[in-house]
Amino acid sequence: MVKIILTAGKASSSSKLVCYYNSLAENRAEDGKFTISDINPNQCTHLIYAFSDINDVNELVPTTTTDFQHYQSFNGLKTSNLQLKTLLAVGGTTFKTQKFSTMVSTKENRTMFIQSAITLLRQYGFDGLNLDWRHYGGAGSQPDNKQEFTLLCKELKDAFVVEGTQTNRDRLILTASVSAEKAVIDDSYEVAQIAMNLDFINVLTFDFHGPWENVTGHHSPLYQGSQDTGDKIYSNADSAMQYWRDQGAPAQKLIMGLAAYGRAFTLTSASSGVGAPANGTGEEGCYTGEEGFWAYYETCLYLEGVKTQWITDQRVPYATTENQWVGFDDKDSLDTKVNYLKANNFGGAFVWSLDLDDFSGQFCKQGKNPFISHLHTLLVADQPGSTTSAITTTTTTTTTTTTTSAGKPDTQFCIGKTSGLYPNPNDPNSFYSCFNNITYVQKCPSGLVYQDSCKCCNWPLVSVHH
Structure with a gap:
């Protein structure tokens, strides 16, 4: 074993x-x-x-x-x-x-x-x-x-x-x-x-x-x-x-x-920079429901069309919309x-x-x-052994691929397939991981090959001749 x-x-x-x-x-x-x-x-x-x-x-x-x-x-x-x-x-x-x-x-x-x-x-x-x-x-x-x-x-x-x-x-x-x-x-x-x-x-x-x-x-x-x-x-x-x-x-x-969220304040004056007067709690996120707490997607929703400001010395952004100030x-x-x-x-x-x-x-x-x-x-993406040496999505027109050791992976492989693991016929050291029609190429550790029978990486089978 x-x-x-x-x-x-x-x-x-x-x-x-x-x-x-x-x-x-x-x-x-x-x-x-x-x-x-x-x-x-x-x-x-x-x-x-x-x-x-x-x-x-x-x-x-x-x-x-x-x-x-x-x-x-x-x-x-x-x-x-x-x-x-x-x-x-x-x-x-x-x-x-x-x-x-x-x-x-x-x-x-x-x-x-x-x-x-x-x-x-x-x-x-x-x-x-x-x-x-x-x-x-x-x-x-x-x-x-x-x-x-x-x-x-x-x-x-x-x-x-x-x-x-x-x-x-x-x-x-x-x-x-x-x-x-x-x-x-x-x-x-x-x-x-x-x-x-x-x-x-x-x-x-x-x-x-x-x-x-x-x-x-x-x-x-x-x-x-x-x-x-x-x-x-x-x-x-x-x-x-x-x-x-x-x-x-x-x-x-x-x-x-x-x-992956911002903290919001309600402004109490015409000032809107860092350190501007505020009465504390900002409005609650419409989905998260916590006052002064906006999920990343809620900041996108509330700040659509709003110009983001950059806090130069602290290297982070903030924005204001009406009387709301949010750092994210x-x-x-x-x-x-x-x-x-x-x-x-x-x-x-x-x-x-x-x-x-x-x-x-x-x-x-x-x-x-x-x-x-x-x-x-x-x-993660550029690391050896990364789970995403090749990615493609069906929702964007951009495809990012990285060549495997035995040629280019099929970035369309997972379209129409059930989520799960599949062998890569062009490279036994790698395999495809499918998730919601997105193709990911995973590589086994050096010396190992992917075996579909166990959905795992294993030592290659060696034929013994007498």
Whole structure:
């Protein structure tokens, strides 16, 4: 029996594109409703299912009973992308801090959580766990939570190693999503210690400013602004990423957060620049329904025909429409941010969240998933072992192809075919992954060939002559 390890070839360090699936988005009405079937499995290197819960006996559990079925569908996406990794997140903005505090407070409680996590992750086919540990050195937490989180990370990693060895399976991945605010970092994390046991760390480099303030400010600036004073000088992605690195986290383990949404303010004067007076909360998105929060596709809808302004020192855009001021990311700022993280050798980017992109393609007129697609092009598409060395869509007139080792791929191959994997008759080292009539060419690791019988990459069959 040959054990096949499906891994991509050696890629540059800044090649991760981690995408969150917000399970609550399926409850939105009409065009805002987003389900697992809307996820393109070929665009992100990692998908994180948000969120799960912790019960009264410190076990990792689904948030709702319907999540069990969703877990199966979510992990079924890997049949269309053999290199995709899936993780289950626990925590989130509405998660009660006390649950984490209780769980980490004793060795017994942590062990209960760890064992339940391994069981749940393996049962439903997840590749790892994401700890959404955001603000646990502050209000609602206990004084020892900082040190206890370090213990949790170490004990989880050790248990994952043992379980992987005993079952002869790839070790479960362990990651965390953490605050980008300097004061919270100091209060909540022993950075160097947790970094030793985490595979990567998602730094939440957004929501630095928002409608809770009385002047306008971009919620996800790359650099410090000329008007920033006091602690505000730390309220930018550059400061946060450098601080995490300087405290002892390896650069390649740090993943920079990108928000597929804007933060809106209501202006209260004729001024409309950065720092203009505002009464806080902006209007709610018509599909997302949260005040001052506009999905990427909602910004396209509201800003149609509106001129975008550029914040030169912070390298991000904003726009005003009537009395609404919104800061967001566009292709220019994404280009700048990706260039930044590559120049600093950071591990990649993560996006909150898939449902906020223009997943239907009807609002931004840039094709489906323009935010994620652009990041995929910048971070993933040119990497060895990439899931998209050739892409064509039926909705645009542009076709992008890359020659495989045995000639040009058939970019029209998947039109009219059921989503799934198919052999490439012109190159046994590669195969086609079809999704919604879009053709993706995937390559097996060096030396392996695609076998349709198992829908997997395997060693080539060798004839033995006596």
